[in-house]
Amino acid sequence: xxxxxxxxxxxxxxxxxxxxxxxxxxxxxxxxxxxxxxxxxxxxxxxxxxxxxxxxxxxxxxxxxxxxxxxxxxxxxxxxxxxxxxxxxxxxxxxxxxxxxxxxxxxxx
Numbered sequence: 082x083x084x085x086x087x088x089x090x091x092x093x094x095x096x097x098x099x100x101x102x103x104x105x106x107x108x109x110x111x112x113x114x115x116x117x118x119x120x121x122x123x124x125x126x127x128x129x130x131x132x133x134x135x136x137x138x139x140x141x142x143x144x145x146x147x148x149x150x151x152x153x154x155x156x157x158x159x160x161x162x163x164x165x166x167x168x169x170x171x172x173x174x175x176x177x178x179x180x181x182x183x184x185x186x187x188x189x190x
Contacts, residue, residue: 093110
């Protein structure tokens with residue numbers, strides 16, 4: 082398997098998801114043309130809005146923390162540290178439903 086090509090494809094897709102496709106004429110793979118992407122969408126939310134839960138589900142803040150945690154595990158794997166890791170706890174990433182303004186900023190950074 083040509084991992085170089087695979088890495089290029091992943092980089093392209095990840096960039097589109099996170100940074101969006103602000104050029105409405107640019108080709109997209111996952112998002113609608115002109116979509117600003119995940120980071121811009123999160124930047125429009127206040128900490129209060131990100132902390133809101135609906136129907137007993139996790140808040141947006143909890144989802145963002147879960148995504149952050151998953152990406153941190155992927156980074157470990159990319160550094161050739163094989164799983165499982167003794168400190169790995171997926172449930173912990175769902176416990177942060179309510180965030181302060183500072184915590185919300187830190188999650189988005």
